[in-house]
Amino acid sequence: MSAERGTRRSWLRILALVALALVAVLAIFALWARAPTIAAIERPDPASFDRSEVVRGAALARIGNCASCHSVAGGRVYAGGTPIETPFGTIFGSNITPDPETGIGAWSYEAFARSMREGVGRDGSHLYPAFPYDRLRHTSDADLRALYAFLMTRDAVRAEPPANALIPPLGWRPVLAGWKLLALPRTGPQAPQPQLGALWERGRYLGEGLAHCASCHSPRGLLQQEVREQAYAGGWSDGWYAPPLDASSPAVREWTAERLYAYLRTGLSTAHAAAAGPMGPVTHNLARAPERDVRALATYYAWTMREARAARSEPVLPDRGAVAARAHPAGAALFRGACAACHEPGAPMMVAGRPDLRLGSPLHQDNPRDTVQIILQGLEPPVEPNGPYMPAYADTLTDTQIAAVTAYMRARWGSGPEWGDLEKAVADARAESGE
Ligand code: HEC
Ligand code: HEC
Ligand code: HEC
Known part of the structure; x- marks a missing residue:
């Protein structure tokens, strides 16, 4: 009996020591991890800022899409509280008003x-x-x-934005x-490429930095870091697929x-489609950014996609209406009833300038996510x-029903093999965007 109690006591002692060591390691880590506080200041007098600098800053904030993550629908702009869903829980955009x-x-x-360069708060x-x-x-x-x-x-x-809801210990x-040590790239400034022109350089500066196009359009690794070697190979944002820009x-x-x-x-290219989902607000902001900066972004991304298949040839696009209707009768019937008034080629509601469904990328992607999302969520004028x-x-x-109409549209206008298990794809799309 007493021997048993002794063993238990020594186990307890070992456990206590391990716990103590852990606490010590965490404490040392927390000390090491902490960045210095920068002293608080009185809010600067708004009149002390140069007017032209403020105007320039407004344009840069649009290019940086700041309002999308720092405002809520119906709330005050930049006052924060915007929920951002991550695989580890929800993080809320801060209040960045003064x-x-x-x-x-x-x-x-x-x-x-x-904060903008190192991701460290004032405290x-x-x-x-x-x-x-x-x-x-x-x-x-x-x-x-x-x-x-x-x-x-x-x-x-x-x-005050709501408190983040993250899985432990990420709160x-x-x-x-530790994340920064492992996952934050230490890239320096990029070498100038004067042969590509000033507009290209400007586009690269904005696109690779402030406009952070790659944040959505690149795959992410296990630590949710952007995989730089595969920049623009396509990524995920808020339950949508941001297609490749390479x-x-x-x-x-x-x-x-x-x-x-x-x-x-x-928000619309008549040779392609409209900007839906998280891309909508990006175009909403760029519509109000300086024209030259948007031209610069367009120049740069036309260049990143210069070797894409469409840049080599623009194929005649088929309309396999009869074949698709035979293969997917339920989808065809649904399409006739709910969608044809807007989407059937030649339909009365096909107003001039509306691209037809063959032209957009969603039906040509290797996953059905954007087709499904646009049916689920529709399209707000971007x-x-x-x-x-x-x-x-x-x-x-x-x-x-959504699976059926998606299969029908892919067969009629899309390219590539049939998408597998579309019902699951619809359920996943609903789950990942909190529908
Ligand atoms: C993709 C979403 C997103 C975009 C775009 C974005 N932010 Fe944020 N920002 C956040 C989130 C989320 C936080 C809070 C992070 C945290 O709590 O650790 C934050 C925090 C900040 C902070 C720190 C505030 C504080 O109280 O700690 C500043 C400053 C800031 N953002 C400024 C900007 C500016 C300026 C832009 C545009 C150039 C911008 N952000 C664009 C999501 C975003
Ligand atoms: C918040 C995430 C996000 C950001 C930031 C973002 N995009 Fe997108 N983008 C998307 C999503 C999602 C789609 C797919 C939307 C759709 O199908 O309508 C998309 C679609 C596109 C498309 C259409 C591609 C195609 O073949 O259909 C282009 C071009 C594009 N984005 C360029 C850009 C550029 C340039 C930037 C930076 C200025 C940018 N995006 C920033 C999420 C984003
Ligand atoms: C009130 C008119 C209207 C109705 C009804 C409608 N759509 Fe759309 N749809 C649009 C517009 C406008 C766009 C964006 C411009 C474009 O790409 O044609 C769009 C875009 C799409 C896209 C993305 C196209 C692309 O290439 O990016 C898909 C997929 C789509 N619709 C499917 C459907 C389906 C399925 C239905 C029926 C269940 C439907 N739509 C009903 C107006 C409509």
Whole structure:
């Protein structure tokens, strides 16, 4: 009996020692992981900022898509509270208005620049990479100063975003120091390529940095880091698929700089399709950015897709209506009833300039996600209120029905093999976008 108690006691002692050692390691780690606090300042007088710098900052904030992650529908712009879903839980965009307590009113320029470059808050705590500082960090000092001037001259809004809901131990911010060590790329400035022209250089500077196009359009690794070696090979955003912007682009019409400019500026390329899902707000913001900067982005991304199949040839696109209807009768019937008024070639509602379903990339992708998402969620006019609109069918069509119409459209207008298990694809799309 007493021997047994002795063994138990020594086990307890070992456990206690291990626990103590763990606590010590965590404490040392937390100390090592902590960045210094930058002293609070009085909110700078908005009149102290140069007007032209504020205007420049406003344009840069649109290119950086800041409002998308720092505003909620119906809420005050930049006041935060925007839920961002990650595989590890939900992170909320911060209040970046100059309210001294709940926003960044007490942040000096140094604190702001450190947050954008290193992902560290004013108080020294690490920020989650849902804030794409891995890309925003490439922004020049002059541009960061303009962004700071712009944000500090907004109305201060008192609003505390909800607390993040992350799986343990990720709620503990020092863990992020480890993430940065493992996953934050240490790339320096890129070598100039004067032979490609000033517009290309400008497009690369904005696209690879502030506009962070690769954050959505690239695959992510186990630590949710962007896989830099596969930049623009296609990625996932909020339950949507952001298709490749490189040689593997699924587009069947070439993304020329002109077409890209129209798409980024108006949310619609008549040679392709409309910008749906998370791409909608990107175009909404770029519609109000300086024209030359949007031309620069278009020039650069036409270049990243210069070897795509559509750049080599633009095939005559088939309409396999009869074959598709025989293979998918239920889908064909649904399409006639619910979709044909807008999508049947020659239909009365096919107003001039509406691209037909063959042209967009969704039906030519190797996964059905964007086709399914647009049926579930519809399309809000990306830029102008009278722009392209499609109703959402998430509440009116079942998974089976959406699967049937998707299979029919792929067979009629798409390219590549039939998509497998479409009902599961619809269920997954619903789950990943919180439908
Ligand atoms: C893809 C979403 C996303 C975009 C785009 C984005 N942010 Fe954020 N940002 C976040 C999230 C999420 C946080 C909070 C991170 C955390 O709590 O660790 C954050 C935090 C910040 C912070 C730190 C605030 C604080 O109180 O800690 C600043 C400053 C900031 N963002 C500025 C910007 C600016 C300026 C832009 C545009 C150039 C921008 N962000 C674009 C998601 C985004
Ligand atoms: C927040 C995530 C996100 C960001 C940031 C983003 N995109 Fe997208 N993008 C998407 C998604 C999702 C789609 C697919 C939407 C659809 O099918 O309508 C898309 C579609 C596109 C397409 C259409 C491609 C095709 O073949 O159909 C182009 C071109 C594009 N994006 C370019 C850009 C550029 C350039 C930037 C940077 C200025 C950018 N995107 C930033 C998510 C994003
Ligand atoms: C009120 C008109 C309207 C109705 C009804 C409608 N759509 Fe659309 N749909 C649009 C518009 C506008 C677009 C965006 C422009 C474009 O790509 O044609 C679009 C885009 C799409 C796209 C993406 C096209 C691409 O290439 O990016 C798919 C897929 C689609 N619709 C499927 C359907 C299906 C399936 C139905 C019926 C269940 C349907 N739509 C009903 C107007 C409509």
